[in-house]
Amino acid sequence: xxxxxxxxxxxxxxxxxxxxxxxxxxxxxxxxxxxxxxxxxxxxxxxxxxxxxxxxxxxxxxxxxxxxxxxxxxxxxxxxxxxxxxxxxxxxxxxxxxxxxxxxxxxxxxxxxxxxxxxxxxxxxxxxxxxxxxxxxxxxxxxxxxxxxxxxxxxxxxxxxxxxxxxxxxxxxxxxxxxxxxxxxxxxxxxxxxxxxxxxxxxxxxx
Amino acid sequence: xxxxxxxxxxxxxxxxxxxxxxxxxxxxxxxxxxxxxxxxxxxxxxxxxxxxxxxxxxxxxxxxxxxxxxxxxxxxxxxxxxxxxxxxxxxxxxxxxxxxxxxxxxxxxxxxxxxxxxxxxxxxxxxxxxxxxxxxxxxxxxxxxxxxxxxxxxxxxxxxxxxxxxxxxxxxxxxxxxxxxxxxxxxxxxxxxxxxxxxxxxxxxxxx
Numbered sequence: 512x513x514x515x516x517x518x519x520x521x522x523x524x525x526x527x528x529x530x531x532x533x534x535x536x537x538x539x540x541x542x543x544x545x546x547x548x549x550x551x552x553x554x555x556x557x558x559x560x561x562x563x564x565x566x567x568x569x570x571x572x573x574x575x576x577x578x579x580x581x582x583x584x585x586x587x588x589x590x591x592x593x594x595x596x597x598x599x600x601x602x603x604x605x606x607x608x609x610x611x612x613x614x615x616x617x618x619x620x621x622x623x624x625x626x627x628x629x630x631x632x633x634x635x636x637x638x639x640x641x642x643x644x645x646x647x648x649x650x651x652x653x654x655x656x657x658x659x660x661x662x663x664x665x666x667x668x669x670x671x672x673x674x675x676x677x678x679x680x681x682x683x684x685x686x687x688x689x690x691x692x693x694x695x696x697x698x699x700x701x702x703x704x705x706x707x708x709x710x711x712x713x714x715x716x717x718x
Numbered sequence: 719x720x721x722x723x724x725x726x727x728x729x730x731x732x733x734x735x736x737x738x739x740x741x742x743x744x745x746x747x748x749x750x751x752x753x754x755x756x757x758x759x760x761x762x763x764x765x766x767x768x769x770x771x772x773x774x775x776x777x778x779x780x781x782x783x784x785x786x787x788x789x790x791x792x793x794x795x796x797x798x799x800x801x802x803x804x805x806x807x808x809x810x811x812x813x814x815x816x817x818x819x820x821x822x823x824x825x826x827x828x829x830x831x832x833x834x835x836x837x838x839x840x841x842x843x844x845x846x847x848x849x850x851x852x853x854x855x856x857x858x859x860x861x862x863x864x865x866x867x868x869x870x871x872x873x874x875x876x877x878x879x880x881x882x883x884x885x886x887x888x889x890x891x892x893x894x895x896x897x898x899x900x901x902x903x904x905x906x907x908x909x910x911x912x913x914x915x916x917x918x919x920x921x922x923x924x925x926x
Contacts (some may be wrong), residue, residue, distance in 0.1 A: 526740040532918035535733075650754045667869055671871075674820060
């Protein structure tokens with residue numbers, strides 16, 4: 512990336528601009544816990560002691576739990592005297608016909624994108640935590656993790672499952688498997704990660 | 719609020735929308751030296767992209783509501799329900815709480831989001847001034863809440879998956895699911911294309 516002429520002029524080190532109102536500010540010094548823009552009030556940094564540890568722990572847990580959430584039974588159904596169970600992977604494999612695109616999009620939103628984000632966060636943050644120089648492509652990986660956040664929808668999926676269960680309650684008896692509760696845990700971890708991750712701090716450490 | 723805040727633009731600098739680094743304004747159109755994001759050529763992300771995604775979102779929302787979301791087959795007869803129809807069925811089943819969740823996620827949030835983005839874009843283009851703190855709060859709410867509209871899409875996808883695996887025989891997703899998912903995605907992109915600094919560029923000195 513740092514080819515001559517391809518980047519900016521390199522004089523922007525000591526200043527930051529507020530992303531919301533463009534106020535020109537000094538870079539908040541290291542260790543400042545929470546800084547707000549004096550003009551518009553937008554939150555600039557949320558850095559806390561140990562927050563890097565927390566984000567890495569959340570990303571590693573997300574990866575491990577996603578593996579279990581995909582393979583373990585998600586839902587069980589008792590209908591017409593028959594009991595069956597299915598995992599998210601079963602559903603993705605069985606998808607065909609009109610529902611194929613929809614199922615693949617859902618699989619991306621609840622499994623593929625969260626896993627990609629977690630890998631990108633670990634790739635970026637683990638070297639920083641260990642005091643090593645940033646990993647190759649750390650900037651691209653962190654930008655990817657930031658850009659993918661709105662499209663990673665595990666918490667919305669959890670609400671969708673509850674609504675779907677209510678809709679079929681009259682037709683079949685549906686039970687929730689272990690994988691559903693793992694998705695609930697994944698949603699909680701995603702909320703924690705959002706709160707712990709301070710993007711400006713990471714950019715300062717990478718940049 | 720302090721009245722003596724210097725903006726990056728007034729100081730001849732250009733803030734990176736991704737990482738906040740304030741480079742010289744001559745860097746417009748190049749890549750940020752810290753995070754590698756492309757700096758907008760005009761210094762602000764263009765408003766045209768906001769309007770384009772918003773129009774796409776509104777256009778897709780119309781068939782999303784007219785076409786069936788879910789087709790139920792009972793005793794050989796098909797009955798199709800739209801997004802609103804599906805929510806009303808939940809009320810009929812007595813599931814008022816879940817019905818309200820679906821109505822809020824599928825109707826209230828998308829429509830409010832269309833109006834909010836249009837309002838912000840009108841302010842940014844100088845046609846309908848708002849108080850900047852209120853506009854910023856509106857922008858933050860819109861950015862946060864838009865993705866929750868996807869609930870009904872997940873519901874249909876889950877029901878479709880149950881059908882595909884042979885658990886349910888009587889439900890098929892209708893074309894509205896794809897229209898609705900694309901409408902929500904387009905409005906998410908519209909909100910993300912909006913540059914909040916445009917709110918304050920318009921605010922001028924009286925609101926600093």
